[in-house]
Amino acid sequence: MQLPTYGQAFQHILQLARDNGFFVSLSQARLARGACNERLCTTYFTSFTPDDRRIAKALIVISGVHGIEGHIGHLAQCRILENKMRLELPDDTGLVLVHLVNPWGMSHGRRVDEQNIDVNRGCHFDGHGANALYNEVRSLVEPARLDNELLNALRAKISSEQERRAFFAAAVSGQWHAPNGIFYGGDRTCMSGELLAIACQQPFLAKLKQAVAIDVHSGLGPRGQGTLLCPLPSSEGAEADKTRRIFGETVQFINAGKPTITTGVNGDYLPAMKKRLGPKCDFTGIALEMGTTTVLESFPPLVFENALRHNPKLADATNQELVREQLAMFRRTFAPLDETDFMDAFYSVFDQTFRAGARGLSA
Ligand SMILES: [Zn+2]
Numbered sequence: 236m237q238l239p240t241y242g243q244a245f246q247h248i249l250q251l252a253r254d255n256g257f258f259v260s261l262s263q264a265r266l267a268r269g270a271c272n273e274r275l276c277t278t279y280f281t282s283f284t285p286d287d288r289r290i291a292k293a294l295i296v297i298s299g300v301h302g303i304e305g306h307i308g309h310l311a312q313c314r315i316l317e318n319k320m321r322l323e324l325p326d327d328t329g330l331v332l333v334h335l336v337n338p339w340g341m342s343h344g345r346r347v348d349e350q351n352i353d354v355n356r357g358c359h360f361d362g363h364g365a366n367a368l369y370n371e372v373r374s375l376v377e378p379a380r381l382d383n384e385l386l387n388a389l390r391a392k393i394s395s396e397q398e399r400r401a402f403f404a405a406a407v408s409g410q411w412h413a414p415n416g417i418f419y420g421g422d423r424t425c426m427s428g429e430l431l432a433i434a435c436q437q438p439f440l441a442k443l444k445q446a447v448a449i450d451v452h453s454g455l456g457p458r459g460q461g462t463l464l465c466p467l468p469s470s471e472g473a474e475a476d477k478t479r480r481i482f483g484e485t486v487q488f489i490n491a492g493k494p495t496i497t498t499g500v501n502g503d504y505l506p507a508m509k510k511r512l513g514p515k516c517d518f519t520g521i522a523l524e525m526g527t528t529t530v531l532e533s534f535p536p537l538v539f540e541n542a543l544r545h546n547p548k549l550a551d552a553t554n555q556e557l558v559r560e561q562l563a564m565f566r567r568t569f570a571p572l573d574e575t576d577f578m579d580a581f582y583s584v585f586d587q588t589f590r591a592g593a594r595g596l597s598a
Pocket residue numbers: 301304452453454
């Protein structure tokens with residue numbers, strides 16, 4: 236099955252939005268073109284107009300912070316429209332669908348944006364992070380050769396829990412100095428972060444007194460299971476308690492220094508949204524991470540895909556079977572749309588998360 240193009244996905248959700256009385260409250264065009272040379276936008280669909288005085292709260296559902304993961308995020312947003320899930324919200328609460336934060340990545344089948352930036356590492360708005368540890372793993376994650384030896388070396392780094400944690404802190408938490416590397420966060424606020432700042436100044440968002448945001452991702456965690464990841468710096472305190480009250484005790488606090496399914500990250504999108512909405516908006520954000528495969532299977536393809544994008548000639552020097560296998564696994568990890576059992580599990584997890592967010596706003 237071919238993944239839908241950006242144009243197909245956009246036409247689909249636009250029609251659903253029109254059929255269900257939603258508004259296009261903001262459309263932010265990108266300079267970079269899509270894989271079919273189409274224009275790319277991040278689009279804010281809302282269930283209300285900016286001058287609707289009843290609305291003081293919103294449930295915000297975000298897709299495509301990691302481009303290719305935007306396929307399942309897009310389908311979740313379509314489901315909200317198709318199943319009229321807005322009716323589950325009280326009268327003072329609107330719905331905001333942030334459609335494809337990184338449309339270039341969705342269109343071109345990459346996690347990162349047109350500048351190789353991981354948007355969840357690139358949303359700092361005063362300076363950027365630093366990660367000297369990355370240099371220690373750089374030759375492994377930006378390899379000069381793609382072969383079975385590399386595969387084995389990468390797998391060895393993540394085969395035990397303890398090793399994986401140390402390796403991911405160096406390789407995955409973000410780096411801001413190797414522009415062709417993995418989990419690169421850029422050297423300034425990334426384009427999606429800049430556009431988020433503009434969006435948060437628009438009346439339909441600026442007027443919110445309370446917001447709950449669900450940012451949809453795929454690829455991490457046990458297959459068919461959803462994990463809720465909270466970016467707060469601590470698992471203690473009023474904000475953490477509020478997050479647990481809304482989404483339950485299983486929420487994992489990735490930046491609180493305790494073991495989770497991933498590593499701590501720096502420069503991610505949800506804290507930027509909270510900051511941009513400002514202190515008068517009571518904001519709770521959660522990433523819904525839908526598991527597809529094991530990290531042992533999913534991490535090497537990330538390295539292969541990135542190396543091949545930056546150095547296409549590497550493909551000629553590489554066993555073609557290995558290239559095909561790794562790129563197929565990349566796609567299976569982040570956009571397994573044709574796997575019905577996975578998609579059924581995803582929709583069920585998404586519905587539960589959506590309802591928890593809606594209840595949290597009406598409490
Ligand atoms: Zn993601």
